[in-house]
Amino acid sequence: MAFSFLTPADYALSAPLILVVGVTLALAVGEVFGRVLHLPRITGYTIGGAVAGAMSDTWVSSSQLPVIQGIINLALMVLLFELGSRVNLQWFRHNRPLLVSCIAECALSFLACAALAGFLGFQLAQALMIGALAVGTSPAVVMRMLGETAARGQVTQRLLAHTAFNSVVCFVLVKLFASFSPGADSWFSALGNTLILLVGALFSGAILALCFIYLRRFINLADEHGTALLFAILMLAFFALEFFHIPPLLPPLLAGIAVRNLDPRPLVLPRHLGSLGGTLVILLFCLQGLTIEWQHIYAGGLAALALVLVRAAAKGSVLWVFAPRSGLSRRQALAIGGCLTPFATSSLVLTGVLHQAGSEVVAVVFPIVLSAVLICELICPLAMQWSLRFCSETNE
Amino acid sequence: MSLPNFSPSRALTFGVELELQIVNTFDYDLTPGAPDLLRVLEQRGVVGDIKPEMTSSMIEIATGVCERVDQAIDELTDLRDSLVDAARTLDLGIAGGGTHAYQQWREQQITDAQRYQQLSSIYGYLAKQFTIFGQHVHIGAPSADVALYLMHGLSRYVPHFIALSASSPFVQGADTGFASARLNSVFAFPLSGRAPFVERWPDFSTYFDKMTATGVVASMKDFYWDIRPKPEYGTVEVRVMDTPLGILHSAHIAAYIQAVARWLLIERPFELEEDDYLVYTFNRFQACRFGFEGEIVHPRTHERYSIAEDIVATLDIIEQHAMELGSDKALGELRKRVLNRQSDASWLRDCFAETRLMPDMVRHQVNHWMQ
Numbered sequence: 218m219a220f221s222f223l224t225p226a227d228y229a230l231s232a233p234l235i236l237v238v239g240v241t242l243a244l245a246v247g248e249v250f251g252r253v254l255h256l257p258r259i260t261g262y263t264i265g266g267a268v269a270g271a272m273s274d275t276w277v278s279s280s281q282l283p284v285i286q287g288i289i290n291l292a293l294m295v296l297l298f299e300l301g302s303r304v305n306l307q308w309f310r311h312n313r314p315l316l317v318s319c320i321a322e323c324a325l326s327f328l329a330c331a332a333l334a335g336f337l338g339f340q341l342a343q344a345l346m347i348g349a350l351a352v353g354t355s356p357a358v359v360m361r362m363l364g365e366t367a368a369r370g371q372v373t374q375r376l377l378a379h380t381a382f383n384s385v386v387c388f389v390l391v392k393l394f395a396s397f398s399p400g401a402d403s404w405f406s407a408l409g410n411t412l413i414l415l416v417g418a419l420f421s422g423a424i425l426a427l428c429f430i431y432l433r434r435f436i437n438l439a440d441e442h443g444t445a446l447l448f449a450i451l452m453l454a455f456f457a458l459e460f461f462h463i464p465p466l467l468p469p470l471l472a473g474i475a476v477r478n479l480d481p482r483p484l485v486l487p488r489h490l491g492s493l494g495g496t497l498v499i500l501l502f503c504l505q506g507l508t509i510e511w512q513h514i515y516a517g518g519l520a521a522l523a524l525v526l527v528r529a530a531a532k533g534s535v536l537w538v539f540a541p542r543s544g545l546s547r548r549q550a551l552a553i554g555g556c557l558t559p560f561a562t563s564s565l566v567l568t569g570v571l572h573q574a575g576s577e578v579v580a581v582v583f584p585i586v587l588s589a590v591l592i593c594e595l596i597c598p599l600a601m602q603w604s605l606r607f608c609s610e611t612n613e
Numbered sequence: 614m615s616l617p618n619f620s621p622s623r624a625l626t627f628g629v630e631l632e633l634q635i636v637n638t639f640d641y642d643l644t645p646g647a648p649d650l651l652r653v654l655e656q657r658g659v660v661g662d663i664k665p666e667m668t669s670s671m672i673e674i675a676t677g678v679c680e681r682v683d684q685a686i687d688e689l690t691d692l693r694d695s696l697v698d699a700a701r702t703l704d705l706g707i708a709g710g711g712t713h714a715y716q717q718w719r720e721q722q723i724t725d726a727q728r729y730q731q732l733s734s735i736y737g738y739l740a741k742q743f744t745i746f747g748q749h750v751h752i753g754a755p756s757a758d759v760a761l762y763l764m765h766g767l768s769r770y771v772p773h774f775i776a777l778s779a780s781s782p783f784v785q786g787a788d789t790g791f792a793s794a795r796l797n798s799v800f801a802f803p804l805s806g807r808a809p810f811v812e813r814w815p816d817f818s819t820y821f822d823k824m825t826a827t828g829v830v831a832s833m834k835d836f837y838w839d840i841r842p843k844p845e846y847g848t849v850e851v852r853v854m855d856t857p858l859g860i861l862h863s864a865h866i867a868a869y870i871q872a873v874a875r876w877l878l879i880e881r882p883f884e885l886e887e888d889d890y891l892v893y894t895f896n897r898f899q900a901c902r903f904g905f906e907g908e909i910v911h912p913r914t915h916e917r918y919s920i921a922e923d924i925v926a927t928l929d930i931i932e933q934h935a936m937e938l939g940s941d942k943a944l945g946e947l948r949k950r951v952l953n954r955q956s957d958a959s960w961l962r963d964c965f966a967e968t969r970l971m972p973d974m975v976r977h978q979v980n981h982w983m984q
Contacts, residue, residue, distance in 0.1 A: 302639075303639055305638055305639075308638075308701075308704040311701040311702060311704075312701070312702045312703075312704070333671075354941055369637070369642075369645070369646050370642055370644060370646070370705060371649045373645065374637065374639075374703075374704055477639075481970070481976065482970065482972075482973045482976070483639065483640050483641050483970070483972035483973055483975075483976055484639075484640075485640050485970070485972050541656060543702075544649065544652075544653045544699075544702045544703050546649075546652060547627075609645075609722065613956075
């Protein structure tokens with residue numbers, strides 16, 4: 218075991234140092250991936266973090282979990298706000314087949330994955346939860362990969378629209394099915410809980426959006442002073458959401474969408490809200506790797522691989538079918554299908570949404586889902602990189 | 614390759630080509646949307662001359678052969694509507710203007726076509742810097758010699774065409790102080806500027822053969838002259854204009870060129886002389902730099918006067934010709950703009966002063982062209 222020379226007394230003092238060493242290892246592997254292998258850095262961060270995590274169970278001490286959770290939540294809020302601010306709702310009005318394809322992509326990936334789970338022997342509630350988790354694409358992976366490859370073009374725009382859409386659907390469905398578990402008082406209260414969450418998210422997202430819109434009149438949010446202020450607001454929002462027990466996923470995403478669509482002026486922000494945001498996002502992937510619990514991965518096995526394949530096929534086939542009507546080429550449809558493969562589940566896990574649900578269902582589906590998530594964390598950034606190059610959306 | 618035969622066309626017919634900006638609707642930067650737009654237009658069976666340009670953030674629309682300005686306006690309106698519809702399907706914006714205010718040339722992608730890839734290999738980064746947007750107007754000529762006469766005769770009015778269309782004050786995120794900074798990118802090309810002073814087609818053919826023998830040029834497309842003959846179409850092509858911010862103004866400028874050409878052909882108001890070109894680059898610079906406020910020198914009398922005054926004086930002279938062509942109303946609109954010193958360049962500067970955000974200025978630009 219690494220660092221076994223440390224005595225328990227030393228450990229208490231050295232815990233932050235150990236964490237920093239783990240993160241540094243993950244960052245180093247990420248750089249090797251990016252500079253030497255010309256592969257996505259985030260795959261390197263995750264692999265580096267996962268390997269470091271496997272070498273020792275002392276990387277992350279229980280006392281650090283709230284801090285790590287805070288960093289991760291803040292990084293995800295930055296990414297979700299950024300994602301939301303790229304979604305033009307008018308587009309769905311002008312391109313109805315795009316709207317239909319977004320709905321169909323969510324529906325088919327939900328049904329296909331739930332059916333697969335049923336086939337694999339999961340009970341109905343568990344199968345529905347697996348289906349719900351399969352709907353969402355990881356906003357973190359998508360935003361980071363688009364940033365790293367400086368991608369732009371039709372595939373990029375569609376990818377953002379699909380990711381935002383399926384993330385909203387996924388977050389709502391997961392909350393719904395987690396509440397429907399036997400632990401819930403009744404179906405009525407479960408629906409009520411979901412509705413309260415949704416209203417709370419809408420309300421807090423609207424307040425956040427109004428703050429941004431108001432501030433933009435006086436401050437240039439693109440410069441470092443404005444960006445620092447944006448960060449401060451996001452942190453305030455984070456603490457407020459925590460106080461009201463609202464998961465910090467939907468509000469920043471909805472706030473981003475609202476800012477984009479209520480204020481016609483272009484929202485020009487530095488990527489990931491500048492270097493601080495960028496650092497947080499990189500840390501997110503390192504910490505994600507470090508906190509992987511391998512026993513879940515082993516338990517998932519081949520079933521997880523089947524889940525990944527069925528989900529990818531479901532999303533890809535919908536895009537393929539709707540491609541010509543929505544103005545895409547088949548080539549682009551394939552590329553978007555490839556880019557939509559990362560699971561949003563990691564966001565839900567990391568932000569504690571699933572743990573908060575406290576559901577027995579969640580405990581049962583964890584192994585297969587986490588296994589699938591890891592497969593996607595490793596493979597999907599590569600698939601995204603290839604897909605974006607395949608459609609000449611990266612400036613390489 | 615030898616010079617193609619000049620295919621005569623009906624005198625004073627005209628056609629308009631507009632190179633347009635394709636932007637995203639997020640930060641309104643240029644985006645490589647031309648292949649997507651062309652695919653959607655093809656799927657919808659849109660009929661019209663819409664084609665790719667040097668980089669994939671550019672797209673060109675062109676009218677057919679027009680006789681009157683109304684016809685050009687109708688055709689441009691149809692093309693715009695089709696393009697706007699396709700752009701909305703793809704969440705893209707289309708804008709006029711001679712330059713995109715803050716695009717980074719190194720981020721542009723050369724269009725995947727043999728000719729553009731070849732130009733990119735010859736001209737290097739200049740090809741990407743050629744992400745600029747111009748209006749070209751073809752004027753029909755019944756013979757090759759008439760085409761050459763028009764080419765040299767219209768050269769005197771190049772400052773007018775530049776000032777009337779000027780819409781490129783911003784380049785790479787900065788106000789250049791120019792009304793039309795687009796042409797500075799064209800001047801970087803080795804075969805830009807004016808055509809040699811030859812008045813007879815056999816002489817022009819001899820010049821062309823000499824140039825092809827040097828290996829410097831392979832076709833007429835390799836000459837980036839301000840005005841050049843287009844033997845295949847039987848026209849002279851005026852290429853100095855920025856793409857205006859709206860299609861109506863584009864059509865009005867084309868009508869002005871048509872009316873000047875009619876006046877030149879019918880009245881032959883002056884004899885052509887090579888010395889007319891002595892002041893050519895100075896006058897052109899004044900138009901690019903100061904627009905309507907530029908001061909030009911008359912090639913014969915050496916008098917100086919403002920470009921705005923000269924345009925108004927020319928409008929007076931060609932009024933009868935404009936009436937014959939049915940373009941007096943269009944030229945009346947131009948006169949108003951000149952008298953009020955309203956140019957697209959000043960519109961952009963005012964817009965930027967108001968919004969204080971270049972992406973927001975481009976958003977207004979997009980709304981203006983797509984409305």
